[in-house]
Amino acid sequence: MDRRARASQKRQRLTAAAARVLHEQGIERTTLADIAREADVPVGNVYYYFKTKDELVQAALAEHRAHLDELTRALDRLPDPRDRLKGLIEAWVAQRETAARHGCPTGTLAVELDKRADGTLDAEAGAVIRRLLDWTAAQFRELGRPAPEDLALTLVSAYQGMSLLTNALRDPDIMNREGTRLLRWLDSLEPGGG
Amino acid sequence: MDRRARASQKRQRLTAAAARVLHEQGIERTTLADIAREADVPVGNVYYYFKTKDELVQAALAEHRAHLDELTRALDRLPDPRDRLKGLIEAWVAQRETAARHGCPTGTLAVELDKRADGTLDAEAGAVIRRLLDWTAAQFRELGRPAPEDLALTLVSAYQGMSLLTNALRDPDIMNREGTRLLRWLDSLEPGGG
Amino acid sequence: MDRRARASQKRQRLTAAAARVLHEQGIERTTLADIAREADVPVGNVYYYFKTKDELVQAALAEHRAHLDELTRALDRLPDPRDRLKGLIEAWVAQRETAARHGCPTGTLAVELDKRADGTLDAEAGAVIRRLLDWTAAQFRELGRPAPEDLALTLVSAYQGMSLLTNALRDPDIMNREGTRLLRWLDSLEPGGG
Amino acid sequence: MDRRARASQKRQRLTAAAARVLHEQGIERTTLADIAREADVPVGNVYYYFKTKDELVQAALAEHRAHLDELTRALDRLPDPRDRLKGLIEAWVAQRETAARHGCPTGTLAVELDKRADGTLDAEAGAVIRRLLDWTAAQFRELGRPAPEDLALTLVSAYQGMSLLTNALRDPDIMNREGTRLLRWLDSLEPGGG
DNA sequence: AATGAATGAGGATTCATTCAT
DNA sequence: GATGAATGAATCCTCATTCAT
Numbered sequence: 065m066d067r068r069a070r071a072s073q074k075r076q077r078l079t080a081a082a083a084r085v086l087h088e089q090g091i092e093r094t095t096l097a098d099i100a101r102e103a104d105v106p107v108g109n110v111y112y113y114f115k116t117k118d119e120l121v122q123a124a125l126a127e128h129r130a131h132l133d134e135l136t137r138a139l140d141r142l143p144d145p146r147d148r149l150k151g152l153i154e155a156w157v158a159q160r161e162t163a164a165r166h167g168c169p170t171g172t173l174a175v176e177l178d179k180r181a182d183g184t185l186d187a188e189a190g191a192v193i194r195r196l197l198d199w200t201a202a203q204f205r206e207l208g209r210p211a212p213e214d215l216a217l218t219l220v221s222a223y224q225g226m227s228l229l230t231n232a233l234r235d236p237d238i239m240n241r242e243g244t245r246l247l248r249w250l251d252s253l254e255p256g257g258g
Numbered sequence: 259m260d261r262r263a264r265a266s267q268k269r270q271r272l273t274a275a276a277a278r279v280l281h282e283q284g285i286e287r288t289t290l291a292d293i294a295r296e297a298d299v300p301v302g303n304v305y306y307y308f309k310t311k312d313e314l315v316q317a318a319l320a321e322h323r324a325h326l327d328e329l330t331r332a333l334d335r336l337p338d339p340r341d342r343l344k345g346l347i348e349a350w351v352a353q354r355e356t357a358a359r360h361g362c363p364t365g366t367l368a369v370e371l372d373k374r375a376d377g378t379l380d381a382e383a384g385a386v387i388r389r390l391l392d393w394t395a396a397q398f399r400e401l402g403r404p405a406p407e408d409l410a411l412t413l414v415s416a417y418q419g420m421s422l423l424t425n426a427l428r429d430p431d432i433m434n435r436e437g438t439r440l441l442r443w444l445d446s447l448e449p450g451g452g
Numbered sequence: 453m454d455r456r457a458r459a460s461q462k463r464q465r466l467t468a469a470a471a472r473v474l475h476e477q478g479i480e481r482t483t484l485a486d487i488a489r490e491a492d493v494p495v496g497n498v499y500y501y502f503k504t505k506d507e508l509v510q511a512a513l514a515e516h517r518a519h520l521d522e523l524t525r526a527l528d529r530l531p532d533p534r535d536r537l538k539g540l541i542e543a544w545v546a547q548r549e550t551a552a553r554h555g556c557p558t559g560t561l562a563v564e565l566d567k568r569a570d571g572t573l574d575a576e577a578g579a580v581i582r583r584l585l586d587w588t589a590a591q592f593r594e595l596g597r598p599a600p601e602d603l604a605l606t607l608v609s610a611y612q613g614m615s616l617l618t619n620a621l622r623d624p625d626i627m628n629r630e631g632t633r634l635l636r637w638l639d640s641l642e643p644g645g646g
Numbered sequence: 647m648d649r650r651a652r653a654s655q656k657r658q659r660l661t662a663a664a665a666r667v668l669h670e671q672g673i674e675r676t677t678l679a680d681i682a683r684e685a686d687v688p689v690g691n692v693y694y695y696f697k698t699k700d701e702l703v704q705a706a707l708a709e710h711r712a713h714l715d716e717l718t719r720a721l722d723r724l725p726d727p728r729d730r731l732k733g734l735i736e737a738w739v740a741q742r743e744t745a746a747r748h749g750c751p752t753g754t755l756a757v758e759l760d761k762r763a764d765g766t767l768d769a770e771a772g773a774v775i776r777r778l779l780d781w782t783a784a785q786f787r788e789l790g791r792p793a794p795e796d797l798a799l800t801l802v803s804a805y806q807g808m809s810l811l812t813n814a815l816r817d818p819d820i821m822n823r824e825g826t827r828l829l830r831w832l833d834s835l836e837p838g839g840g
Numbered sequence: 841a842a843t844g845a846a847t848g849a850g851g852a853t854t855c856a857t858t859c860a861t
Numbered sequence: 862g863a864t865g866a867a868t869g870a871a872t873c874c875t876c877a878t879t880c881a882t
Contacts (some may be wrong), residue, residue, distance in 0.1 A: 071841075090288030090373030094877060108843045108879090117877065168368060174426040175361060175369045179284030185347055190426045214435055217423065218416075221436060225419025229411065232368040233385045242415060261861065268866090287853060302854090302868050311852065316866060459862075469682055478761030480674030483855060496858090496864045505856065555757060562814040563749060563757045567672030578814045602823055605811065606804075609824060613807025617799065620756040620772045630803060649844060649882065656845090677872065690847055690875090699873070846880070852873090859867070 073258060075113045082120045083127035087169040089174045091121055121173070121185055128167035128169045129192045136199045145203040149219070149250055152200070156223055160236035167231035170237040171195075171224045196220055208255045269307045271297040276314045277321035283361040285315055285370045308315045315367070316378055323386045328391045339397040343413070343444055346394070348372045350417055351437035354430035364390075390414055406430035416440060423433045455571045463501045465491040470508045471515035475557040479509055479564045509561070509573055516557045517580045532593040537638055539605070540588070544611055545631035548624035555619035558584075559612045584608055596643045610634060659685040664702045665709040669751040673703055673758045703767055715838070718781045726803045727785040731801070731832055734782070738805055739825035742818035747795045749813035752778075753806045778802055782838045790837045804828060 081103035085094050096117055098108045109231040114120045135155055154165075166172065174189035197216045204212035226242040229235075275297035279288050290311055294301045308314045322413075329349055333342040350357075352372035360366065369428035391410045420436040469491035473482050484505055488495045502508045523543055527536040544551075554560065562577035585604045592600035614630040617623075663685035667676050678699055684690045696702045717737055721730040738745075748754065756771035779798045786794035808824040811817075 088373075090286075090370065093285075093373050096878085097876080106843050108845080109841080111878075112843095115878095137420055167372060171426075172369050172373075175366050176284065176286075176423065178361060178425055179282075179287050179366075186426075190428070193423065193426050193856065214439070217420075217432060217436060218439060221419030221423055221432075222412075223414060223419065224422045225412075225415030225417065228365055228369065228386065228418045228422065229415055231372055232365075232387050234384070238411060238415075242411060245408070245412060265866060290853090291851080300868060301852095302870085303866080305853070305855095306866065309853090476761075480672075480675075481761050484857085485855080492863050497862080498865080499857075500862065500864095501678065503857095555760060559810055559814075560757050560761075563754050563810065564672065564674075566749060566813055567670075567675050567754075574814075578816070581669065581811065581814050603826070605808075605820060605824060606827060609804055609807030609811055610800075610818075611807065612801075612810045613803030613805065615754055616757065616806045617775065618804055619760055620753075620768075620775050622772070626799060626803075630799060633796070633800060653845060678874085679872085688847060688874095690849085691845080693874070693876095695847065697874090843882090844880105845882105847876105847878085850875095851875085854872085855868105857872085857879095859868105860873105861864085 071113075074103075074105055074109075078105055078120065078125040079127050080109060082124040083169070084175065086124045087128075088166050091173065096120070111225055118185060121177075124187060125170070125173060125185070125188050125192060128173070129195060132170075132196060133194065145206040146250055146253070148199065149203050151249055153223075153243055153246050153250070156227075157239050160230060160239035163225060163227045163230045163239060164234050164236040165231070168224060168227040171227055172231075193220070193224075207253065209253060219246065268303075270298070272299060272304060272307055272314070273317040273321050276318040278370060280315060280367065281322075283315060284362050284366065290314070302412070305416075312346060312379060313372075316382060319364070319367060319379070319382050319386060322367070323389060326364075326386065338443055339400040340447070343394065343397050344441055346446070347437055347440050350421075351376045351433050354424060354433035357421045357424045357429040358428050359425070361417060362421040365421055366425075387414070388419075401447065405418060413440065459501075462491075462493055462497075466493055466498060467509070467511040467515050470475070470512040472511045474509060474561065475516075476554050479561065483621060484508070495569070496512070506573060509565075510576060513558070513561060513573070513576050513580060517583060520558075520580065524618055533594040534638055534641070537588065537591050538635055541611075541631055541634050544615075545627050548618060548627035551615045551618045551627060552622050552624040553619070556612060556615040559615055560619075581608070581612075595641065597641060607634065656685070656687060656691075659690060660687060660695055660702070661705040661709050664706040666749070668703060668706045668749050668755065669710075672754065679703070692716065692733060700767060703759075704770060707752070707755060707767070707770050707774060710755070711777060714752075714774065714778060722815065727788040728832055728835070731782065732829055735805075735825050735828050735832070738809075739821050742821035745809045745812045745821060746816050746818040747813070750806060750809040753809055754813075775802070775806075779822050801828065 078099065081099050085098050085102050096110055100110050100121060114123065135152070139151045142148050142151060147216075153231055170189060170192045174186075174193065177186045177189050180186060187211065197213070197220050200219055201212045201216035204215040209215055222242065226239055230238040276293050277298050279293050283292065291301055291306055292303050301341065304314075308317065324342035329346070333345045336342045336345060364383060364386045368380075369384050371380045374380065375424065385407060391407075391414050394413055395406040398409040403409055416436065420433055424432040458597055466487065469487050469533070473486050473617055474488050477486065484498055485495055487508060488498050498508075502511065523540070528535050529540045530539060530554075558577060558580045562581065565574045567575050568574060585608050589604035590599040592603040610630065614627055618626040660681065664681050667681050667684050671680065679689050680690055680691050681702060692702075696705065721733045724730050724733060734745070752771060752774045756775065757766075759768045759771050762768065779795075779802050782801055783794045783798035786797040791797055804824065808821055812820040
């Protein structure tokens with residue numbers, strides 16, 4: 065492995081560490097030293113890859129978006145859009161233990177970023193959520209449902225809401241119950257129906 | 259007004275300032291000086307009323323719970339539980355501009371508090387949310403619906419979810435759309451029906 | 453009890469509390485609030501009796517000096533100066549548990565006061581110790597020993613030393629052992645001997 | 647000199663400064679800024695070497711222990727244990743001016759540390775004193791004296807006592823007088839005698 | 841590129857002392 | 862005289878960021 069590869073690997077390690085630690089501890093509670101330690105990179109060296117802490121937050125957001133893309137790409141292989149949406153919900157429920165401990169990564173980052181005066185990163189968190197909304201709307205559209213954007217809003221809202229409650233009440237079972245309801249709801253939708 | 263009254267008023271002013279500023283800027287981004295300035299109280303004096311920053315956070319949470327109690331007490335005057343729930347939703351939607359800028363006070367505090375190692379305050383945020391869940395479930399129960407706790411979960415989840423999305427996307431209209439849907443959903447429920 | 457008496461009783465309560473708490477926690481670690489609480493006097497009221505914290509320290513020193521005077525006055529009733537000195541040592545050893553926990557009141561106050569730039573109170577602590585030295589020297593003189601001041605120095609030094617070691621090592625038995633030795637030493641001294 | 651060497655030198659400078667200033671001003675009266683200034687190190691940088699003020703106190707204690715070890719190692723080169731003990735006393739007396747101004751470094755630190763609720767550092771101060779006791783007892787044992795631990799206790803007690811009196815009365819001559827007595831006492835001891 | 845070390849601007853908290861009634 | 866409340870200076874500690882090698 066040459067210099068170039070080693071460097072980019074270090075960058076990747078930092079990004080992954082940032083995504084993980086920022087999700088667990090939040091932005092304000094996480095120090096650069098925390099991330100550096102987790103990535104096994106000397107503190108001073110972090111600045112070679114990321115000029116500011118904000119850039120690391122940005123990288124973490126990008127990482128979460130990449131995870132989302134990975135998931136939707138996999139679901140896209142399913143022929144039936146309804147199955148894709150059900151797969152999405154099942155993926156959410158599968159993460160219930162993590163959600164109980166730390167909430168939805170993107171959702172909680174968005175909440176924290178919103179509290180800042182500077183709204184640069186704020187928008188980026190919104191963009192990840194919008195991406196999820198768009199993909200979801202596309203599935204409803206393909207299903208022939210009217211107002212697919214509204215349906216997407218309802219589904220993603222439900223996800224963020226149940227993640228927050230699961231987290232706040234430290235009760236992963238909330239995601240089981242709400243997940244089950246959402247799956248039944250999807251099943252009840254008739255293609256193109258009202 | 260004597261010393262005693264003026265002092266307790268100061269405490270109240272600090273509590274109100276804390277509730278407001280912590281909602282707007284988040285816990286970590288808010289300094290004691292911020293709250294002191296907002297309440298027009300010298301920093302050193304804050305400690306006469308609250309021994310730590312955490313106690314101010316606690317007071318802010320109590321303030322939000324009090325607001326919630328006030329609202330539900332008012333709604334309790336309505337004879338029909340369905341109307342009470344619709345009133346709750348309308349109150350939420352009426353706050354959409356604030357939600358777009360800062361999210362749900364309790365919800366965002368809960369998210370931040372969860373990121374802490376020490377879980378004391380964390381639990382208190384959860385308690386406020388649970389209070390809302392309980393009141394909501396009571397209405398569904400009075401309506402004669404089966405599984406009122408699950409319905410409450412669905413409604414409160416929807417609220418937290420739409421608040422978060424509205425905030426993350428800075429789009430208050432989201433609360434109009436989801437609010438409308440929730441109202442229609444309530445109307446569609448037949449008393450005691452499945 | 454009239455105003456005058458009640459007030460002086462309050463002053464006495466504060467003095468006693470100061471003597472106790474300053475011995476236990478040291479000057480720097482003790483707040484005025486600590487002393488006020490211990491004396492069951494409102495903080496604001498302390499300043500009516502003592503204009504500064506230093507005045508309270510001074511009062512505590514005076515209290516310790518009074519205790520010493522009380523003890524020597526009682527010992528002065530014994531006809532034999534050697535018995536008086538032995539009584540002194542026995543009184544010290546009887547305090548060994550307190551010494552193990554907090555050291556000699558006057559000695560530890562003197563150590564703390566010495567660390568100050570301002571030497572006013574410093575001198576007062578020294579004066580209490582000097583008073584003990586003088587009384588002790590008087591006994592040796594009455595015994596007809598040569599260089600009674602040196603003997604007093606040796607005895608008081610031994611007391612301060614064993615108090616410090618007992619305290620630092622948290623071992624009250626040290627005072628038993630050294631006390632026994634000092635008693636034997638006194639017995640071995642022949643009146644007027646070399 | 648490279649970074650590494652300069653850094654470790656800085657640590658040493660901080661330790662030496664801490665030992666000195668803490669001895670002179672006491673723990674509570676010394677600010678981190680005092681120590682930083684004395685060591686010519688920016689305040690913020692102190693925390694790179696010592697995570698808390700307590701760690702600096704600990705380092706100062708270790709420094710004093712090192713000084714003690716140095717002294718006893720030098721004395722160990724003398725063939726006669728009695729000469730070693732006399733050398734120890736002479737070293738004490740040689741420090742009389744410092745003792746008059748600030749007392750025994752370890753003794754006064756021990757007194758201050760005892761006043762704390764947290765007893766961690768307290769024990770460390772005790773350990774330094776115990777080390778001195780042990781070395782002293784070893785000399786008496788080698789001299790063939792019975793109860794060497796008691797003799798050590800007497801000698802070290804006398805040292806702490808005369809240091810405290812010298813300091814409290816600001817009279818270095820006290821150490822001359824007590825030192826002379828202790829030297830004579832050592833001379834009077836017959837090997838193995840009672 | 842890599843890295844240990846340096847820097848300084850905050851931020852929470854404490855507390856002696858003063859004030860207003 | 863009595864008292865709750867007010868004040869502000871001081872202190873410890875954190876951490877993003879920069880620097881020198």
